[in-house]
Amino acid sequence: MVDRHAVDLVVKAARPRGLVLEPGSGEGALTVALAEAGADVVGYELDPLLAAKLKARTGLKIVKGDFTAVRPPREPFAVVGNIPYSITSKIVSWCLNAPELTSATLVTQLEYARKRSGDYGRWSLVTVESWPWFTWELAGRIGRESFRPVPSVDSAVLRVERRPEPLAGSGYQDLVELGFSGIGGSLHASLSTAYDGVGAACAAAGIARGTVVAFVHPDQWLTLAERLLR
Incomplete structure (x- = not known):
């Protein structure tokens, strides 16, 4: 993500505070912005060279490894990330199953965000099944020109937030x-x-x-x- 306005849109939607985990830190544009907003950021990056460079340049905590293989923290935390499209469902599933997750603010393909947030007027199994525990919101659109290399599709900011109290129970x-x-x-x-x-x-x-x-x-x-x- 190379557009500062797009980064600001994600940070505004995330309202970061406290512990924030960032899958796919890359070159760190979002990582730095989250830290500047006051979050205690822990970035995860599979590429060892990118991870080392970002850690050296920023002094932030950058973990080399697969975010989806990490055990969720035992304290309240949020997830914010410009995530790889190919593992979007895997990251969303990880977030929904993390007991202490407060929210996830993710840059996804526009179509995915629209499906999950009901923007098409239809509702997916994932959204309906998690509805008593989480809200789903399409929090903004990001054009493909905001990325390098330029992808073939537009993106969006998808925000998933845990409700204060569940709306349904067993069954x-x-x-x-x-x-x-x-x-x-x-x-x-x-x-x-x-x-x-x-x-x-x-x-x-x-x-x-x-x-x-x-x-x-x-x-x-x-x-x-x-x-x-x-």
Whole structure:
């Protein structure tokens, strides 16, 4: 990332403070900006030469290694990074499974950010399944000209933030996975294989009988869970 305005957009969305882990520090444009904003940054870089140069130039803590192989800290922390597109899902999964993560602010492909944030008007399994615990926001767009080398697609800032308190409890994720399974050809049919009162629950959530599962808003899933998991 070579555009200072793009770096500033990421830092503004991240609101960094305390411990911040940065996957893929590269040449350090974002690393330095996060440190200047007051964060206690720990950068991770696979390339040993880049890692050594950045550490020597900035004096910041730069770890040579694979971020996704790192054990999450046992204290509250955030993740902020201009991450490799090829391992976006792997990094997002790592973040969602880290118990002390407070937020993740990631530069991803624009299409990925739009899918996960519901910007297309559709909702993915990953977003719906994690909705009681995390919010998802498309926090800004970054043109491809902001990078060197210039990629073939535009990017975006995707922010995932842990909620203060969960909105659902035990059984929610099983409910969602069954709903997305496609069993029976519709959401109503899928849920009816394991739950009673699906018709009434869908009506309470404002979900028409023939609604395709991808168009069911995460908040409607919360209503389904409230009715079906009693």
